[in-house]
Amino acid sequence: MNPSEIDWEKFSEITGKHQGEKWGLIPLLQEIQESIGFIPPEAIESIADTLNLHPSQVQGVITFYSGFSTEPKGKCVLKVCRGTACHVKGGKSILRMIQKDLNLEEGETSPDYQFTLETAACLGACFLAPAMMVDREYYGKLNPIKVTSVLGEYRKDKGED
Amino acid sequence: METIALTINGKRISCPEGKSILEAAESHGIKIPKLCYHHSLQPFGACRLCLVEDKKTGRLFASCVTPAAQDMVLLSDSPQIIKHRRNIISLMMAEHPESCIVCNKGNRCQLRMIAAELGIGENHLYPMPNPKPLEQANPFIIRDLSKCILCGKCIRADHELVCAGAIDYNSRGFKSRPATLHELPLEKSTCTFCGTCVSICPTGALSTKTDFAGTPERESASICGFCGIGCNLTLGVVGNQIVDVNPSHIEKSVNDATLCVRGHFAHDFLNSTQRLTKPLVRKEKKLTPASWDEALGTIANQLLEIKKQHGPESIAFLGSSKCSNEENYLFQKIARGIVETNNVDSGGYISGRLFLSLIEGRADKAGRFNFFAGPLSGLEQAEVIFVLGAEPAQTAPVLDYYLKRSVKKGIPLIVANPGKGSLTGHSSISIHPSGSPLSNQNFLDTFYLELINLISVQLLEKEATDTSFMSRFTNGYEKYKTDLLSLDQKVSVKKANLDIHAINNAVDLLAGKKITFVIGDELMLQRYGKEVMEALLNLALMTGSIGYKGAGFHVLAKENNLVGAWDMGTVPETLPGRLMINDENDRNIWEKAWETKIPRTRGLDLFQMIKKAEEGRLKAIYIMGENPLRSLPQPNLLFKSLESLEFVVVQDILFNETVTIADVVLPGAAFSEKAGSFTNMEGKIQCFSPALRPPGNAKSDLEILGLIAEKMGFPEYKNTHEGIRKEISSTLSTYSETTACKHPIWIRERNQEQGNIDEEQIRFSPVASSKETLWDNDYPYTALFESLRFHLGSGTRTEHSIRISTCDSKGEIEVSPVDAKKMNLIKDDRIKVTSLTGELERTVKVNRDIRSGFIHIPTAYNHNDARHLIQLAPLLDASSNGWDSCQVSIIKVDRVNDRQLER
C-alpha cells in the first residue's frame, strides 16, 4: 500500500461509525489498520476528536500495541520468530537468509511496498520451529528451500495483481 | 459506610471501606515508601515500591492499589519486602544517568531519598543506556527523560488534574516514555506550561528551567499574587530570592496539586531590575531619590494643603485589587477618616468589582443569603454549569481545570462566548454570536442580553420555574413574567442573529435544574454588561438557583484581591464589610469604630475621577498598587488629565507607566515580602507571611500607610495586620474568626443553606432589551480583546518576567483564513489596526477558529498597546461603548518598508 494512496473516504466512514463511542478506540484503530494498512500519524487528531480523547492518548495506544503501525507496511508482512525453540532450530539463519533475499533489515518495508520484515518473540508454534508467519499464514519447519519457495509465492502473488 | 479493622506491623488500625491499604496506613502514621502514588491521582500501581506482605500467606501486595480488607494482618518492612524494594531501586538507579549529581530536584528527589533510606549507593548492575536529554526551546520546563522512572504521575496529572492531554506514554518496553503528540517539543503541543507535571514528578526528569541548580535553602508558604483563584504556593528561597515555585503541600487547597504558567513560572518578575527600591520626589521636574521622611512629609503636607484649599472632594484614592485586605482597609480609612472623602476606588473597576456590587445589591440586607456560589469545589457537584463571557483557560486557569474535570464527571456544560474558546470542545452546547462580514449590524453587543432573555422566556413557557422558591423568597415575579412574555422572540433572535436551535437545546438542558453560573470579565466589559447581569440574576431567581448546593454565581476574578479590595471598602459607595455609605445605620457602625464622621454621599469611581481631573475639579490622586496609565483605554487622554493634577502619589513595586507622572513615588512590597491576607474569588480569606525582605529601602504597604497617617496627625491609624484584623472583627460580627490567622484560615463561610431567608424578599429587576447598533463602514472589522494566560491584566508585572518575555507567545493578532486571504496576509506579516480612538501595529497569525469579520487582539503585549483602540467610556453604561471589542480597519504594512524604518 502506497502512502500517497490513503483512502480518506474510507477513513471518514470508519470514524463516522465510531463517533463518540465509549471504549471504541481499539476497534476503530483495528479497522483503520486493516483497511488502510497503517494509521496515518496526521489522522491521530481526528481520531481523538471522534472519540473525545486527547490525541496524545490515541498515540499512546497506537505505539503500545505492535499490531498498530504509523508507517505504511508492505502488502505482505513477514514475522520471523526469534523465540527460544526457533533459535535452537536455526531460526537465526532463516532470518539472515530472508534479510539477504529481500534486502531488508528488521522493521523495514521494501520500496515497492510489497514486503515488510518483522520479528516476533514467539509465534506460539514452537512445535513447527523454526517458524514464520506471512500475514496470517503460518509456515513451519523452515529450511532454505522452503523459504525461497514461500517468498517466491508472495512475489508471484504481486505479479498477478 | 462500613469500617474495616486490620493490623499493620502489629498495630491495629481501622479505616472506612474502600480505602487502599496505603491510605489506611498513612492515616495512622505508618509510612510506606511510594513513588507512583499521589493522593490527588488515581492509583496506578506502577512502581511496586509500596509492597506489603500478608503475614499469613507471605503474599506481596502493592498497597496503593489493594483495598484494605477486614482482619488483614500485614507487614510493611519485612526482610522480604526490603529485599524487593532494594532490588527495585537498584534497577532504577542502574538506569539513571550520572547527571543525577547536578539535578534541580536535588535533595528533594524522591528516588534519591528512598535510595538513601535503603542504603543503596554503589550499584553493581550493568548501567543501562539512557535516552538523550530532550532539547527544549521553551523557557519554562526542562525534560530530561533519562531520569524518568515511568511512574506516570506527570501523565495522570496532565489528564486527571489539568485536563490538557499534552502528554501520554509512547511506545513500549525500554523505549517507553511520556511524550507529546508526534514527539514534538512541548511548545508545539497542547501543553499550557502549567508546570503541574513538573512539581509532581518525583525525580529530575521534569524540572523548572532556571539558572539555579540545587535545593532551595528554605521553603515558605504563600498565596499566588496573580489571579483571583488564590492558589496556595510553596516558595523555594535562596538568600533573598525566589528560585522556584510549587503548589503547596496543603491538601484541600483551592488549587490542590495544580498551578498555572503565571503562578509557576512568572514570579521571576520579582527580581526585576525595575523594582522600586527608594522613595522618589519630583524636584525641578525630575524624580529624585529622597529619604522616607522627606517623601512622607511631602505627601502629608500636600494632601492636607489641597484639602484645605479645594476641599476633600478634590482628592481621590485609587486602591488596589493586588494589595492585601489590611492595606486596602487602612487605605480607605485614611481617605474617609483623615481626608474625609469617599472618592475611593480600586483597579477592580475594570476587572469586575462593579459586578460584585451589582450582585450584592440584590441580596438581602442581613446577608444571610447570597448569590455567590462559594467554593469552586461545588462545580464538581453542579446540576448544570453555564459559562458566559469567560475564558478561564487564559484568565484563571485553575477554574478551567475545575470546569473540565466537572465535564469529565458528566456534568452538562453550556458555554456562551464571542469566540471559540478552550471550553467549546468540552461543552454540551456552545453558543456564539454570528458575525457576518456582509452585514453591518453589530451582533456582538446584543448577543448576551438577547440570549438570556430568550432562554428565560422559553424556560417560563416550559414552566420550568421554581415557584415555591419564588413565592417564599422573592417579590416582583408577576411583573417580570408579564414583561418577559411580552418580549417578541422573533425580534430578539433577529437582533442578535442567534442560532435558535442551540438556544432550544440549551433550554432543554437547563429546564428543571439549578444553574451554576460562571461569569467572566468579557461580560462585565460589555455595552449591556449591567443589563445582562440583572437578567441573569432574574434567571437565577426564577429557577431557584441560589442558596442551593453548588448553584449560584462564580464571578471570575482576574486579580488576586479583587474581592478583598471590594470587601474592605475600597469602593466609592460601600464601607468595609460592604456596608452602605448612604445608609445611616451602616455608616454609624464605622463612624463609631473610627471615632470620626464619614461623608454621607458616595464618592467618585475610577472613571469619574478621570473625568473630574479632566475638568480641573480633581486636584490630587493617591494611587496604590495600580497602573492606570497602562491598564485603561486611551492612555494619551488619560495622561493629559492625570498630568494636569496638582499632586500625584504613586505607591508601587515597579517603575511603571504611572510612576512617570508621579510627584512622589513610594516603594512598596510584593506579596512575598510582607504579611497580610487576600480574599479569593470563592470569598475565602487566605493569609500569607513574608518569605523575603523587600528590596532596598522598600517597605510593606501597610507600614507606609501607617507612617503617612502618622505624618498627617493620626498616629492611632498605624496598625499591624493582626491589629487591623482585630479592628475589623470587633466591629463586624461576620468576621469573628479573623484574629487567629494561621495558614489558611480566616475564612468567611458563606451561608449556602436555602430556606433561612424568610424575612426579606429579593426583588426581580425590570426586563431590559438591547438596541440594534450598526457598524461604521469605515471600520469593517470587529476587534475582540483577549487575555492570554502568559500575562495578567495589562501585564505590568508579567512583562518583567524573563521567562514570559522570552516565550514563544508574542501577542500576534489572530485573523480568520478568509480575511487573511482577502487581505493577502500570511503568518508574521505586519498589520496596522485603526479604530476611532487610536491605532497599533503588530504581526499576525492565521487561526482556523476565528470567524471572518473578527480579529483577536491579545492584551498586555507591547505595553498593552491594545488600549489605544478602546474608547475610554464608563463601564456598565449601555449608552456608551463597551471595552470588550471595537470596530477597526486594517491595512497591511509593507514588510520591506518596515525593515527600512527600523534601520
Ligand code: SF4
Ligand atoms: S505543564 Fe501542564 S499542560 Fe504541560 S504537560 Fe505538564 S501538566 Fe500537561
Ligand code: SF4
Ligand atoms: S517524567 Fe517524572 S512524573 Fe513523568 S513518568 Fe517520568 S518520573 Fe514519572
Ligand code: SF4
Ligand atoms: S495566576 Fe491564578 S491560577 Fe495561576 S497560579 Fe496564580 S492564582 Fe493560580
Ligand code: FES
Ligand atoms: S519459539 Fe518460535 S514459535 Fe515459539
Ligand code: FES
Ligand atoms: S506507590 Fe504503589 S505501586 Fe507505586
